[in-house]
Amino acid sequence: MTATEVRPTRVSAALAAAPRPRRGPRFLPALLFLVLLAGAWQLMAVLLDSVLVPGVPEIVTELADIVSDGSFLDQLGITVLRVALGFALAFVVAVAVGIAMGRNEFARRFFEPAVLLGLTIPGLVWALLCVIWFGIDLVNPVAAVALSSAPPLMLQIYQGTRSVDPDLLEMAHVYRFSRTTRLRKLWLPALAPSLFAGARLGLSLGWKVIVLVEVFGMSSGVGYQLNNAFAAQNVAAVLAWTLLFAVVMALLEYGILQGLERRTSRWRKAVSV
Amino acid sequence: MSAPVTTRVRLDGVGKTFVDARSGTPQQVLADFSLTVEPGELVAVVGASGTGKTTLLHIVAGLVPPDTGTVDRGDPRLGVVFQQPRLLDWLSVRENVTLACEAAGVDAAGADSALAAVGLSEYAGSYPTVLSGGQRQRVAVARAFAVEPDLVLLDEPFSALDELTARKLRLLLQDLWMERSRTGLLVTHNPLEAALLADRVIVLAGRPARIAAEYRVDRERPRSAEDPYLFDLHARIVSAL
The missing domain is CATH 1.10.238 (Recoverin; domain 1)
Structure with a gap:
């Protein structure tokens, strides 16, 4: 082909082959923030000298106790499982409803009030209602997480659906792509950015609600442990459990969400010249 | 080499009206429009922008239903090249x-x-x-x-490209066409492209669109873009536009 057609390809290929930045510096800023936070906290604890503000060593001791006890993995695991089940339910429903809303005027008008209502109801209310209705069943936390994370997911997916290129849908129509092919090869990849934005928002709401549910109505999980620590006035334990919880969230964000996002947006890298 | 081509496209009395999104006034693009593309024939539809060429192709592709009239084309397997690649x-x-x-x-x-x-x-x-x-x-x-x-539909396939690239792709398309016979409809605003590629050229004009002129391209493939016959035909198409 002509030189003008080959050249841009070579440039992108060279860029794609460029060495990735070293691993260390990527985590350095986050690490720096954490060290400064711990330092500031310790300074505050020393200055206030109160039992209500435990120092970093106390929190670390408490963390070590929780971790060495061995049951903490079970407690974290049960909470993560509840969030995962609730979120998975919300995700499946939200993809179906969100795409329907973006494609069909009736569906949009039908579900719009549900989404708006869902967005305005506080997570605390879902938690209370689910505890009242479902008691200590697994249904309770799963329903609470699903109900609180589905509305923002639906909104994101609905808005993403409207931005999918209608030209591609025409192409899929004339080439007779099956429903499954359209969903897997067109809709989901095209919606990926909205799905990730919605997943982040939905998960963060899910985490908040699950703790409330476990405080009010469960006898296991991180929320239950937090409630125990609160009842014993053990501030260090409250902070330690919160930290462990944050670690799990960070693992999820850095380990799973960002990894998936990189995978699904690999093709974008090819154009970011 | 392969089974004989049987796909025929017959438009009979097709009408299509769009409502202008801004002014709300109806625009009649096609009215009582009839056209037949014979099996194995490649017909080019030439016209200025807004003459309803693309609407015509979309109706044949089944993307837009006609308001009136009938489209008879059977249920062929489509190969479509749009103005944009749509990948x-x-x-x-x-x-x-x-x-x-x-x-x-x-x-x-x-x-x-x-x-x-x-x-x-x-x-x-x-x-x-x-x-x-x-x-x-x-x-x-x-x-x-x-x-x-069975049926190839080409919607201004090379109009978004620079002329040098477009020329190469036209010849490439001619090669592909010669390998195996099919029925085809090419919509273009480029008279030379129509003359080079098609067996028959239809010139659309007016609103609603009517067939202003029709030419049979009497040249065996492969054709050359430098062929004086094609250039002369191109000049006649331009004058009919």
């Missing part, structure tokens, strides 16, 4: 073509030979986003022919 950027070049093959129920191995035919074998594993505009459109051409179509 799935998150799939590799090869996957873009094999996906269409799988949906059409033809051997996906045809994707590689189609890509070879358009000279893009070495990019089969790349994402379309690294390709130039001309290369992307060649992938779209490969996709249209890889599905072994």
